[in-house]
Structure formats: C-alpha cells, structure tokens
Amino acid sequence: MATQAQVDELLSKMQEERGALLALVRALDEGRAEERPPEGDGEAGWSAKEQLAHMASMEASYRTWVQRAVQEERPDLTGTESRDPARIDAQRAHDASVAEHVDELLRQRGLTLTYLQTLPLDAYDRMSVSPIFGELSVLQWLRSYYRHDRMHAAQIARGKSDYAPRFLAGEPDQRRRS
Numbered sequence: 001m002a003t004q005a006q007v008d009e010l011l012s013k014m015q016e017e018r019g020a021l022l023a024l025v026r027a028l029d030e031g032r033a034e035e036r037p038p039e040g041d042g043e044a045g046w047s048a049k050e051q052l053a054h055m056a057s058m059e060a061s062y063r064t065w066v067q068r069a070v071q072e073e074r075p076d077l078t079g080t081e082s083r084d085p086a087r088i089d090a091q092r093a094h095d096a097s098v099a100e101h102v103d104e105l106l107r108q109r110g111l112t113l114t115y116l117q118t119l120p121l122d123a124y125d126r127m128s129v130s131p132i133f134g135e136l137s138v139l140q141w142l143r144s145y146y147r148h149d150r151m152h153a154a155q156i157a158r159g160k161s162d163y164a165p166r167f168l169a170g171e172p173d174q175r176r177r178s
Contacts, residue, residue, distance in 0.1 A: 002124035056086035069128035
C-alpha cells in the first residue's frame, strides 16, 4: 500500500522537476524554442515548443488515466480521451509563445495537483492497463509526471536524459509534421 511518505516524495519531485523545466524554458528565446535538433530521433528531434505542447497534452492524458483508474476497476485505457485537453496541440506548437506554453504547463499542473488533494492513500494503489505501457498503478502513473519532465528538460537542453520510458512496443510517434 502506498504511504504518505511516498506521496509526499512524489509531490516534492513533481514540484522540483517542473520547476527545473520551467527555469530552463523561460530562458529560451522564441527562435531557439522553435529549432529542431537535426540529429534528434523521435521526441529528441522535436523543438522545445513541440516538446512543451506534448508535455501539456500528456499531463492531461495521464491525469485522465489516473482518474479512470481511481473511478473504475482496472480500466483498459485504450482510446481514452483527455477530460481537459491541453490548449496548444503539437501541430500548433510554433504558433504559441514560450510564455503561452509555460502558462499551459502551469494550468495543467494546477489541475493535477488540485485533483491529487482529493485522493485517499488507497487510491494510489489502484491499477489500470495501458496499451502503451502495460499495467500501472496510480502511483506509477504519477511518478511518470516528474520523470517525463526530467526527460524532456534534458532533450530541450540537448543533453541525454537518465530516464527513458518503457514502452511495450517501441516509442509511439505522437507528433506529425506537416
């Protein structure tokens, strides 16, 4: 069973990693934020703005998946749509300013933290099944938030992350270039 210490550590890491990410992206000028690393593969080839749009979208998706896991018995998350989708999608990522992306990340995180305040400890043990990641508990989904932040912060800084998600069948391409 999840403990209050684990939840406290989760919340601390969510705050720490998001703070580091926001500090990094707030320092980017608009041109740099739209550059795609030519050597990048998959998500590492996205511009900072594309990554920020993706992160806001995934925050909304993860939250919806967590909500379903709390409300339903071991739901299959296939095809689950976000209940409060991000306002900037990846296809329009370059149409928004860095400040607008930051605002959306802050809005999405606020929604997540507000929701987490409602959860009893036993909710963190609830399970769901994802076609991308397999079976995960609510606590595992929530840990993905700060790991995801850390991974994309490293990519935006053009470095290598110490975290790589474990996809069941390889990294899905979640952004389509026009």
